[in-house]
Amino acid sequence: MAQVTTTQQGAQYRRSIIWEWITTVDHKKIGILYLFTSLFFFLIGGILAMMIRTQLIVPDNTFLGPATYNEVFTMHGTIMIFLAVMPLNAAFFNFLIPLQIGARDVAFPRLNAFSYWAFLFGGLLILSSFLFGAAPNAGWFGYANLTTLTYSPGINVDFWIFGLQILGIASVASALNFFVTIINMRAPGMRMMRMPVFTWMSLVTAVLLMLAIPSLTIGLVELTFDRYFGTLFFEPNAGASVVLWQHLFWIFGHPEVYIMVLPPFGMISEILPTFSRKPLFGYPFVVYSGIAIGFLSFGVWAHHMFAVGLGPVANSVFATTTMLIAIPTGVKIFNWLGTLWGGSIVIKTPLLFAAGFVGMFTIGGISGVMHASVPVDYWQTDSYFVVAHFHYVLFGGSLMAILGGIYYWYPKMFGRMMNDKLGKIHFWTVLIAFNMTFFPMHFLGIDGMPRRIYTYPDGMGWNFWNMEESIGAYFLGLSMLLFAYNFIHSLRSGEIAPADPWDGRTLEWSIPSPPPAYNFAVVPTVTSRDEFWEMKYGSNEQTADQKTNLNPTVEDERHIHLPPPSYFPLIAAGGLLGMGAGMVMHGDGMAVSWYIFGAGILVLAFGLFGWSFEPNH
Amino acid sequence: MARGSGWLKRAVTGACVALLVVILGGCSFFGGGPQSVNHPAGSNMQTIWNLFVPIFWMSVVVFAIVQGVLLYSVIKFRRKPGSPEPYPTHGNTKLEITWTIIPALVLAVITVPTIATVTDFAKKPDTGITVQVVGHQWWWEFDYPGEQVVDADEMHVPIGVPVYVELRSDDVIHSFWIPKLAGKQDVVPNQHNHLWFTANELGTFRGQCAEFCGEQHANMAFTVVVQSQADYDAWLAHNKAPAVAIPSSNDLAMKGQQVFFTAGCVGCHTISGMEVNGVKALGDVGPNLTHVGSRTAIAGEVLPLTQENLAKWVHNPQAVKPGTLMPNLGLTQEQANQVAAFLESLK
Ligand SMILES: [Cu+2]
Numbered sequence: 035m036a037q038v039t040t041t042q043q044g045a046q047y048r049r050s051i052i053w054e055w056i057t058t059v060d061h062k063k064i065g066i067l068y069l070f071t072s073l074f075f076f077l078i079g080g081i082l083a084m085m086i087r088t089q090l091i092v093p094d095n096t097f098l099g100p101a102t103y104n105e106v107f108t109m110h111g112t113i114m115i116f117l118a119v120m121p122l123n124a125a126f127f128n129f130l131i132p133l134q135i136g137a138r139d140v141a142f143p144r145l146n147a148f149s150y151w152a153f154l155f156g157g158l159l160i161l162s163s164f165l166f167g168a169a170p171n172a173g174w175f176g177y178a179n180l181t182t183l184t185y186s187p188g189i190n191v192d193f194w195i196f197g198l199q200i201l202g203i204a205s206v207a208s209a210l211n212f213f214v215t216i217i218n219m220r221a222p223g224m225r226m227m228r229m230p231v232f233t234w235m236s237l238v239t240a241v242l243l244m245l246a247i248p249s250l251t252i253g254l255v256e257l258t259f260d261r262y263f264g265t266l267f268f269e270p271n272a273g274a275s276v277v278l279w280q281h282l283f284w285i286f287g288h289p290e291v292y293i294m295v296l297p298p299f300g301m302i303s304e305i306l307p308t309f310s311r312k313p314l315f316g317y318p319f320v321v322y323s324g325i326a327i328g329f330l331s332f333g334v335w336a337h338h339m340f341a342v343g344l345g346p347v348a349n350s351v352f353a354t355t356t357m358l359i360a361i362p363t364g365v366k367i368f369n370w371l372g373t374l375w376g377g378s379i380v381i382k383t384p385l386l387f388a389a390g391f392v393g394m395f396t397i398g399g400i401s402g403v404m405h406a407s408v409p410v411d412y413w414q415t416d417s418y419f420v421v422a423h424f425h426y427v428l429f430g431g432s433l434m435a436i437l438g439g440i441y442y443w444y445p446k447m448f449g450r451m452m453n454d455k456l457g458k459i460h461f462w463t464v465l466i467a468f469n470m471t472f473f474p475m476h477f478l479g480i481d482g483m484p485r486r487i488y489t490y491p492d493g494m495g496w497n498f499w500n501m502e503e504s505i506g507a508y509f510l511g512l513s514m515l516l517f518a519y520n521f522i523h524s525l526r527s528g529e530i531a532p533a534d535p536w537d538g539r540t541l542e543w544s545i546p547s548p549p550p551a552y553n554f555a556v557v558p559t560v561t562s563r564d565e566f567w568e569m570k571y572g573s574n575e576q577t578a579d580q581k582t583n584l585n586p587t588v589e590d591e592r593h594i595h596l597p598p599p600s601y602f603p604l605i606a607a608g609g610l611l612g613m614g615a616g617m618v619m620h621g622d623g624m625a626v627s628w629y630i631f632g633a634g635i636l637v638l639a640f641g642l643f644g645w646s647f648e649p650n651h
Numbered sequence: 652m653a654r655g656s657g658w659l660k661r662a663v664t665g666a667c668v669a670l671l672v673v674i675l676g677g678c679s680f681f682g683g684g685p686q687s688v689n690h691p692a693g694s695n696m697q698t699i700w701n702l703f704v705p706i707f708w709m710s711v712v713v714f715a716i717v718q719g720v721l722l723y724s725v726i727k728f729r730r731k732p733g734s735p736e737p738y739p740t741h742g743n744t745k746l747e748i749t750w751t752i753i754p755a756l757v758l759a760v761i762t763v764p765t766i767a768t769v770t771d772f773a774k775k776p777d778t779g780i781t782v783q784v785v786g787h788q789w790w791w792e793f794d795y796p797g798e799q800v801v802d803a804d805e806m807h808v809p810i811g812v813p814v815y816v817e818l819r820s821d822d823v824i825h826s827f828w829i830p831k832l833a834g835k836q837d838v839v840p841n842q843h844n845h846l847w848f849t850a851n852e853l854g855t856f857r858g859q860c861a862e863f864c865g866e867q868h869a870n871m872a873f874t875v876v877v878q879s880q881a882d883y884d885a886w887l888a889h890n891k892a893p894a895v896a897i898p899s900s901n902d903l904a905m906k907g908q909q910v911f912f913t914a915g916c917v918g919c920h921t922i923s924g925m926e927v928n929g930v931k932a933l934g935d936v937g938p939n940l941t942h943v944g945s946r947t948a949i950a951g952e953v954l955p956l957t958q959e960n961l962a963k964w965v966h967n968p969q970a971v972k973p974g975t976l977m978p979n980l981g982l983t984q985e986q987a988n989q990v991a992a993f994l995e996s997l998k
């Protein structure tokens with residue numbers, strides 16, 4: 035050491051930091067990678083949203099032409115769903131689940147790293163389409179037969195297919211990992227009905243992912259075969275029913291809605307009790323209704339297809355199941371209100387976002403019940419009414435909760451607090467701007483404005499609200515910049531966070547912020563729900579002994595076995611990227627495409643081979 | 652306690668009144684546009700609206716309760732200096748059962764008329780007329796089976812008579828929607844969908860494709876003309892007839908006719924009953940132009956029908972409607988003007 039000069043040392047240090055992140059298998063680091071990556075994608079999705087609102091600000095606008103507009107709205111939807119909300123949830127799964135169940139890592143740490151890299155590469159593959167002027171343009175649910183070669187001859191759709199396939203692999207691998215982690219890695223005494231609700235909702239989400247994604251995969255494989263090998267799955271002239279795609283897509287697509295919103299339900303169920311300083315109201319009901327939602331979500335897909343012509347019997351059945359799923363969702367809302375009721379509510383940013391979630395999500399839930407009434411849906415579907423609905427569910431719902439979650443767990447992740455005053459300003463401006471942008475879309479739905487139109491003529495009665503919505507959207511964009519500032523600035527300059535800044539209830543607050551690599555110096559023995567709260571304030575005799583020893587320390591960290599870093603997951607995911615890129619290039623008729631595809635297979639095989647034979651001690 | 656509940660009562664009444672004012676006042680901020688659904692002019696949309704209104708008011712009640720309780724709790728149970736620690740309630744089974752059952756009942760109340768209406772909509776009316784609608788990227792064709800009338804952009808129907816619409820697609824999925832008259836129904840290739848409505852008001856009603864169908868989805872609109880039975884019959888008779896002969900006094904149109912029959916238009920368009928130097932116009936890729944001059948708008952409503960607009964269109968359709976399946980045919984401006992005069996005279 036003594037011989038090494040300081041500059042060399044610095045360079046080495048920097049290289050080793052990058053190396054550390056690239057080869058990490060630590061669930062907390064992977065969670066943070068997910069967080070930064072998905073926030074970056076979210077920014078791009080947001081810029082696309084601003085472009086959409088700019089094009090629609092006045093009638094007959096020429097800011098974007100039809101071809102570009104169709105790419106922009108398709109990418110906005112695809113990015114927000116697959117590259118922003120889903121991986122933001124994954125960031126929390128990664129960071130939190132092991133901490134909440136008292137584990138030292140996930141069940142398969144290298145598979146976890148692989149999931150992240152596959153997600154990153156899948157996202158980059160889709161985004162790279164912009165560089166080739168061939169961004170996907172058939173809408174985020176890409177209805178066949180518009181996506182067949184006849185009607186979409188370019189490689190736009192190919193980018194979409196192979197990007198989504200890689201993202202699907204990432205999601206299923208990660209879901210499997212968290213499913214096993216939650217089932218097998220819980221600390222002693224952490225019975226299922228003692229688990230924090232966030233972990234519970236993540237468990238349900240993992241099951242949904244594992245069962246739903248394959249349906250999308252199959253649809254995409256059939257589409258690939260049609261486009262590349264001349265099969266006729268979606269060719270009406272050969273007798274195909276193009277509705278097949280819609281069934282495959284929505285059997286994935288409806289559970290997908292809950293995949294995006296159940297983890298936020300879990301976050302809310304953590305934040306509300308903490309800031310009300312009382313336990314979650316009706317814990318078993320919240321858990322069981324989450325499970326019920328998970329089951330029912332596989333039986334409602336055709337409510338996206340009421341106008342497709344499935345016939346009165348099918349439509350009636352799916353209307354009924356859709357009404358049914360509203361019941362457990364309502365139960366959750368009432369239990370959250372019950373949690374606030376009679377509490378001693380500390381008004382901090384996370385609480386505001388959680389309360390905002392309850393209010394806004396309720397509006398989305400109510401309009402959802404309206405669409406469940408089939409005849410009403412004949413009017414509302416594919417109009418701006420539906421655009422209002424799903425933004426209330428996904429922005430007012432999922433994203434509000436995720437923002438609350440970021441404010442809430444940021445201190446645990448980075449060891450610093452975000453600024454609460456800025457956070458509150460952010461909340462109020464988001465709330466106002468969000469409603470300015472999306473509430474009047476209900477009015478436009480009543481005024482008969484269809485979705486996905488790049489332009490509209492003057493004299494339709496749509497001018498005023500479109501202008502007002504666009505202004506709201508810019509305001510919303512500014513408000514999110516405030517969040518970005520607070521987030522980035524606090525990384526370096528935020529107030530140092532204590533281990534337990536909010537007087538939390540679950541195990542993650544019992545360890546330092548940020549947690550050490552091994553998470554728990556001593557794996558806790560759990561004796562109740564809200565274990566950490568019981569340790570701090572409980573009268574329970576069993577916890578009395580832990581109470582005196584809230585923050586145990588380890589004498590020698592080296593005795594804790596942690597999985598060693600590995601670069602094989604990155605290599606394997608890189609192989610997938612090569613395969614995907616090769617396929618897309620083949621769609622463009624490039625001669626080298628099969629070589630790239632083949633190289634991708636070899637790299638994947640090499641990655642998996644190295645991974646299998648790597649010593650893990 | 653008494654004082655507290657008095658305050659609450661006043662707050663709740665105040666909030667409810669405010670909400671009503673906002674809703675009723677808000678209603679004046681929309682509606683009244685050519686595609687607004689809140690003043691239906693057809694039986695089908697009227698039924699939908701009648702179903703929607705009670706659902707809407709039930710929604711308002713749910714909305715008010717949830718938002719009210721939410722706001723009340725966050726304000727009322729705010730932590731103040733010296734607040735006691737709250738009682739750690741874990742739940743209440745009776746409450747849980749109540750708030751499961753009440754919403755279930757409300758939803759059941761919505762489900763019953765929903766199913767009844769769905770079933771009703773699916774029946775075929777015993778009387779009335781049938782129109783076959785064909786969706787094309789990106790324009791609508793209207794065929795009147797048995798009448799030998801083929802039209803585009805404009806659908807004519809008699810008032811007070813059930814109209815049974817058969818939906819066909821020539822390419823991808825579209826969705827047929829006349830907001831003031833009826834809810835939508837998708838137009839799916841290889842599938843026979845249908846829809847019916849009775850128009851209750853004379854006038855013209857704008858409709859538009861509602862399923863994303865490619866580049867020019869936004870410009871796939873049409874007009875429904877609701878006429879008295881006599882006017883409708885006259886319209887049918889007129890449109891059944893072959894194209895009118897061009898008066899030889901109209902020199903411009905005569906030249907335009909020559910251009911039309913030589914510039915390749917006939918490969919895609921039909922003009923029935925017209926023959927120039929042995930060439931007939933029998934194409935079926937684009938709209939039937941036999942009576943194009945009597946329309947109010949062309950090409951999925953991007954342009955109102957005037958002679959100048961027709962010239963603009965045939966001169967450079969790609970500039971008017973980028974991506975349209977009608978190619979630029981390289982007509983000079985002069986030729987375009989001639990063709991426009993010809994088409995305009997095809998009343
Ligand atoms: Cu759904």
Ligand SMILES: [Cu+2]
Pocket residue numbers: 825826860861862863864865868869871
């Ligand atoms: Cu369309």
